[in-house]
Amino acid sequence: MATPQRAIDQAKQEAFVHKVFGDTSATMTTLLASIGDRLGLFKDLAANGPGTSTEIGGRTGTNERYMREWLGGMTAAGYVEYDAPSSCFSLPAEHAAALVAEGGPFFFGGAYQMIPALVAVFDQVIEAFRQGGGVRQGSYPSAVWDGIERFSAGWFNNLLLQQWIPAMPAVQSKLQSGARVADVGCGRGGALIKLAQAFPACRYFGYDIYGPAVDEATDRAKAAGVQHLVTFQQVDVANGLPGEYEVITTFDVVHDAVDPLGFLKALRRALAADGVYVCLDTNCSDKGRRISAPLARCCTASAFCIA
Numbered sequence: 001m002a003t004p005q006r007a008i009d010q011a012k013q014e015a016f017v018h019k020v021f022g023d024t025s026a027t028m029t030t031l032l033a034s035i036g037d038r039l040g041l042f043k044d045l046a047a048n049g050p051g052t053s054t055e056i057g058g059r060t061g062t063n064e065r066y067m068r069e070w071l072g073g074m075t076a077a078g079y080v081e082y083d084a085p086s087s088c089f090s091l092p093a094e095h096a097a098a099l100v101a102e103g104g105p106f107f108f109g110g111a112y113q114m115i116p117a118l119v120a121v122f123d124q125v126i127e128a129f130r131q132g133g134g135v136r137q138g139s140y141p142s143a144v145w146d147g148i149e150r151f152s153a154g155w156f157n158n159l160l161l162q163q164w165i166p167a168m169p170a171v172q173s174k175l176q177s178g179a180r181v182a183d184v185g186c187g188r189g190g191a192l193i194k195l196a197q198a199f200p201a202c203r204y205f206g207y208d209i210y211g212p213a214v215d216e217a218t219d220r221a222k223a224a225g226v227q228h229l230v231t232f233q234q235v236d237v238a239n240g241l242p243g244e245y246e247v248i249t250t251f252d253v254v255h256d257a258v259d260p261l262g263f264l265k266a267l268r269r270a271l272a273a274d275g276v277y278v279c280l281d282t283n284c285s286d287k288g289r290r291i292s293a294p295l296a297r298c299c300t301a302s303a304f305c306i307a
Contacts, residue, residue, distance in 0.1 A: 029077040030115060032070060033099070036079075037112040041070070042099040045080070045091035052087050102150070105158040114147025134258065137210045145213065149188055152252065155280070156190045161198050164280075171247055171276050175199040179246035182207060184237050184267060185253030189217030189230070196226040206232040207241065238262060241270035249278040 036042045044060050045051075051059065053068035060067070071089045074080040079099070081090050091099070097106040117140065124135045165172050175181070178201035183192045186206030196204050204226075208214050217232040235242065238259060248267050257263040271277055 025077075029073070029079075030112065032073045032077070033079065033108075034112040034116050035070060036074065036099070037109045041067075042091060042096075045089070046096050046100040050083065050086070050088040050090035053089070056089065103153045103157050105154045107154050108151070110147045110149065110151025110153070112147070113150060114144050117141045117143035117147060138212075145188070145210075149190065152187070153190060155251065156194050160191060160194055164278075165198075168276070168278065171278060174246050174276065175202055178202055180243065180272075181205065181247040181249070182241060182243075182245040182270065183249045183251070184241070185209075185250055185256075186217060186232060187213050189220050189232060191249065191251055192217075192230050192232075193221055193224050193226055196221070196229040197224065200226075200229060202229070202247075204230040205243070205245070206230065207235040207237055208232070209234065209236050237266050240266050244270055244272050244275075246272050246275045247278065248275065249280075251280045252282075254279065254281045 033042075039060060039062060041056070041060055041062075044056065048059055053071055054064050056062075056071070057064040057067040071080060071082075075082045075089065079091075079095060081092055082088070083090065097104055098108050101107050102109060120141050121135050121139050124139060128134050165175065175195065176199060181192070181195065181202050182205045184207050186192060186208045187210075189206055192204045192206045196202070206214070206217055208217070211234045214232045214234045218227070221227045221230045221232065233242075238257075241248075248271055250267070254260050254263060267277060
C-alpha cells in the first residue's frame with residue numbers, strides 16, 4: 001500500500017531554505033574572519049585606521065587583489081565599513097572587543113583559530129560516526145589547542161578573580177584559608193595559575209587526559225613562579241581522581257566528556273564532605289530542547305570532534 005504524501009507547506013519550505021543559506025553564509029563569514037585573525041588584518045585596521053585595499057595590503061604585506069575581496073566580504077558581512085568617496089575601509093571601534101582585543105572578555109580570535117583547524121580531522125570524525133571511539137587528541141593540529149587557550153583566556157583574565165570567585169563566598173573563604181584544589185580538564189593550566197597567584201595558601205592539582213597540555217601547564221607554572229603551589233598530572237578522571245579536595249573545578253569540560261554522568265560521579269567521590277564543586281559549562285540538556293540554543297550547536301560540533 002502506498003504511503004500518502006503529506007502536503008508541503010511552501011512557506012515553511014522557503015523559510016528553511018533561507019535559513020540554510022544564512023547558516024552557510026555565516027560559515028563563510030567565519031572563515032573570512034579567521035583569515036583576518038591569522039593575518040592580523042583586524043588589528044591593523046584598529047591600529048592604523050582606515051585605508052584602501054592597496055594601502056591595507058601594503059601595511060600588512062598581503063596581495064591587493066586578495067585584500068580587496070576580503071574587505072568586500074567583511075563589509076558585506078557587517079564586520080568592516082566602507083566609505084565610497086575615499087574608497088577606504090575601516091573597523092568600527094565597537095567591533096574591536098570581539099575582533100582585536102586579545103585576551104579580553106569578548107574576544108573571538110581563539111574561536112577563529114580553532115574552527116578551521118578542526119576541519120583537519122573531519123574525515124576521522126566521519127569514521128568515528130561509523131565505528132565509534134572518537135578521535136585521538138594527538139591527531140589534532142596545535143592550532144586547535146592554541147585557539148581554545150586564546151578563547152578561554154578571556155574568562156581567566158577578566159572574570160575568574162574579578163567576578164566568579166567573589167560570587168561564591170564559600171569557595172572564596174576556602175581559597176583564602178587554604179585548601180586542596182583540583183582543576184579537572186585543566187588544559188594548559190590557565191585557571192590554576194591565576195588562582196595560585198591570588199590565593200597562595202592553597203595547594204593546587206591540575207588533571208588532564210592530554211599529556212602535551214600537562215607538560216605545557218607545568219612549564220607555565222614554573223614561568224609564573226607558582227610551581228611550588230601547583231602540580232599538573234596526566235590522568236583519565238573517568239577512573240577516579242587521586243586524593244580528596246575541598247574545591248574541585250571544571251571549566252567548559254563536562255559536555256566534552258565521553259561519559260558526562262560517570263565523569264561527574266568521579267568528581268563527587270573525590271570531593272571532601274564539606275567541599276564545593278565549581279562548574280562552568282554550557283546550560284544544556286540531554287533532551288531535545290538543548291538544540292534550540294545557538295551555543296548548543298557549537299558545543300555539539302566541538303564535542304563530536306574532541307571527545
